[in-house]
Amino acid sequence: MEQSKEPIILHFDFDCFYASVVENENPALKTVPLGIQQKNILATCNYVARAQGVKKLQLITAAKKQCKNLVIVNGEDLTRFRVVSKNIWLFVREFVWHNLTERLGLDEIFIDATEMIDFNMSQLRFQPGSKDPSFFRLSRNDPSAGFPFVWDELPGYTYPPAASSGPHSLLHQRLFLASHLASFIRTQILTNFNHTCSAGISTTKLTAKLAGSVNKPDAQTLLLPGFEAAFLAGHEIGKVPGVGFKSAQKIRDKVLGRTTKDEEIEFTEISEKVTVGTVISVITTPAQLEPLTGGNGQKIWRLLHGIDPSRVAAAPIVPTQISIEDTFRPGRITCLNQLTPVLHQLTLKLLQRMHADLIGPGGEKWLAHPKNFRLSIRFHTRNRDFARMSRSGRMPGYVFSLSTPLDVVAERLVREVVVGLFKGLCTERKWELQLVNVAAVNMADGGGGVDIRDMFSTLRPRSESWENKEEPTEYLDGIVNNSQQYNSPPEKEPEPIKEVKEDEDEGGEQEGEGEEVVELEWGDGLSDSSVEYGGIGSRGFSHNDPCPICGERFPVFALEAHQRFHQSETEIEILG
Numbered sequence: 001m002e003q004s005k006e007p008i009i010l011h012f013d014f015d016c017f018y019a020s021v022v023e024n025e026n027p028a029l030k031t032v033p034l035g036i037q038q039k040n041i042l043a044t045c046n047y048v049a050r051a052q053g054v055k056k057l058q059l060i061t062a063a064k065k066q067c068k069n070l071v072i073v074n075g076e077d078l079t080r081f082r083v084v085s086k087n088i089w090l091f092v093r094e095f096v097w098h099n100l101t102e103r104l105g106l107d108e109i110f111i112d113a114t115e116m117i118d119f120n121m122s123q124l125r126f127q128p129g130s131k132d133p134s135f136f137r138l139s140r141n142d143p144s145a146g147f148p149f150v151w152d153e154l155p156g157y158t159y160p161p162a163a164s165s166g167p168h169s170l171l172h173q174r175l176f177l178a179s180h181l182a183s184f185i186r187t188q189i190l191t192n193f194n195h196t197c198s199a200g201i202s203t204t205k206l207t208a209k210l211a212g213s214v215n216k217p218d219a220q221t222l223l224l225p226g227f228e229a230a231f232l233a234g235h236e237i238g239k240v241p242g243v244g245f246k247s248a249q250k251i252r253d254k255v256l257g258r259t260t261k262d263e264e265i266e267f268t269e270i271s272e273k274v275t276v277g278t279v280i281s282v283i284t285t286p287a288q289l290e291p292l293t294g295g296n297g298q299k300i301w302r303l304l305h306g307i308d309p310s311r312v313a314a315a316p317i318v319p320t321q322i323s324i325e326d327t328f329r330p331g332r333i334t335c336l337n338q339l340t341p342v343l344h345q346l347t348l349k350l351l352q353r354m355h356a357d358l359i360g361p362g363g364e365k366w367l368a369h370p371k372n373f374r375l376s377i378r379f380h381t382r383n384r385d386f387a388r389m390s391r392s393g394r395m396p397g398y399v400f401s402l403s404t405p406l407d408v409v410a411e412r413l414v415r416e417v418v419v420g421l422f423k424g425l426c427t428e429r430k431w432e433l434q435l436v437n438v439a440a441v442n443m444a445d446g447g448g449g450v451d452i453r454d455m456f457s458t459l460r461p462r463s464e465s466w467e468n469k470e471e472p473t474e475y476l477d478g479i480v481n482n483s484q485q486y487n488s489p490p491e492k493e494p495e496p497i498k499e500v501k502e503d504e505d506e507g508g509e510q511e512g513e514g515e516e517v518v519e520l521e522w523g524d525g526l527s528d529s530s531v532e533y534g535g536i537g538s539r540g541f542s543h544n545d546p547c548p549i550c551g552e553r554f555p556v557f558a559l560e561a562h563q564r565f566h567q568s569e570t571e572i573e574i575l576g
């Protein structure tokens with residue numbers, strides 16, 4: 001097989017995602033203009049509303065003025081969106097070799113399809129003009145797993161619009177093949193989850209993401225090789241992923257020959273649009289970008305020229321920790337009677353998040369069990385000493401009950417564990433709390449043999465066209481990593497406290513209270529989702545050793561630690 005250097009990257013972004021989740025819950029909403037409200041703005045709106053001039057992130061008042069019959073649904077509780085997002089991602093992940101798939105936010109998925117494409121290139125012969133069906137193989141081992149396609153019938157759009165009928169260079173052919181894969185995955189998502197999405201196909205994460213936004217909704221765009229620079233040149237500088245808001249504004253200023261004071265940047269209206277093409281005609285060296293980009297000149301220079309060396313990371317199926325916190329004004333929380341309802345509320349939210357993020361499709365099985373509950377607090381102090389203190393306890397087994405109402409679990413957890421942790425942290429008689437953070441930490445595999453494919457069996461019609469029995473060894477990789485965590489000793493010390501920037505911590509609106517801060521766990525940049533995920537192991541193991549208590553199969557090395565986990569279901573142990 002001829003080796004090619006360029007990665008083949010697919011990017012998917014769901015159409016009007018929150019609105020689409022709400023529509024699936026209530027299909028009557030599909031045909032009416034629908035907006036999803038968060039505070040006083042629309043987080044998003046469906047395409048019926050967009051056709052009537054309603055815009056994403058518009059003020060509710062303006063949107064209602066624009067569209068009198070706009071139906072508004074509150075979307076402040078993200079649980080339903082998280083659940084759908086997780087289920088679709090886990091589903092898509094099953095198609096992808098080596099699990100080379102990564103989430104960005106709740107509605108975007110990157111796939112590195114290089115190996116799948118090159119394997120298929122080695123199996124197939126491109127015949128220009130042929131209308132004969134070919135077969136894309138989703139499995140190396142099972143030649144019947146895959147889908148038929150016709151080379152010349154390119155699904156979706158190209159940028160620029162293709163003049164000729166077929167691909168010519170090897171890279172063209174690989175990208176055409178990838179377009180067929182993208183189309184297949186979009187169809188699968190639509191069939192199984194009733195969500196449409198838009199997709200981009202290119203050789204970098206940056207260009208794949210941007211290509212996907214050219215044709216929306218329910219469409220896909222292949223960025224033809226050789227047109228990357230021209231394509232990027234037409235984008236407004238602020239639209240380039242990886243160029244932050246402040247950097248974009250400083251670059252605009254530079255190009256337009258004006259200055260905005262640092263403290264005014266956030267409030268500056270972006271009235272003039274400056275394209276990447278204009279920027280690189282004015283700013284001609286990376287060094288010139290350095291002072292405008294906080295020292296990221298090299299990196300941003302490359303992005304503006306279409307160079308993005310970041311790779312799709314094989315993300316594990318669950319985050320390494322989930323945490324929720326709230327901050328309080330002086331004098332608000334000064335005794336246990338005031339604190340207990342707050343602990344209850346935060347713990348309930350944490351449990352809801354654990355259910356959304358850690359229970360597999362079908363809602364019957366945990367993908368991971370956080371081994372510890374961590375409480376972190378910070379006091380108001382006169383000397384403005386903002387140090388956080390934290391203390392962890394074993395997460396009791398009843399937390400993982402799927403039948404007990406969450407409210408009941410939260411109440412018991414607070415009474416039996418959290419209040420004890422607080423008393424361990426607070427030895428003073430007089431105190432005023434400034435911050436409370438509750439976290440589920442130290443994730444352990446949900447049962448050694450978590451098989452997401454089984455969980456999907458209720459969702460997915462078994463069809464001849466797709467039977468993914470692919471890559472058993474690779475499939476286990478993510479699980480190995482999680483299982484190995486069983487070997488780590490029980491936590492003896494409070495966990496190191498996560499650094500939280502003061503400005504994030506204080507809350508943007510300065511209300512001081514009631515502004516819940518949820519730590520980001522999916523990453524908000526193109527390549528930073530590893531921050532809270534940890535790496536992926538590469539060893540395989542065999543499922544030969546059933547646990548004598550629950551019968552789950554484990555690698556030998558994880559069995560002892562797994563039995564310790566069962567002990568934790570019956571005893572509550574406060575550590576520290």
Ligand code: DCP
Pocket residue numbers: 013014015016017018019038043044045056057106107216217
């Ligand atoms: N979202 C949000 N606040 C933002 C941006 C987005 O709450 N500032 C939420 C609402 C969206 C979801 O994230 O439904 C995905 O964001 P997108 O930008 O992808 O927007 P949509 O999916 O809603 O619309 P599109 O069809 O344009 O992708």
Ligand code: MG
Pocket residue numbers: 013014015016017107
């Ligand atoms: Mg979207």
Ligand code: MG
Pocket residue numbers: 013014105107108
């Ligand atoms: Mg998006």
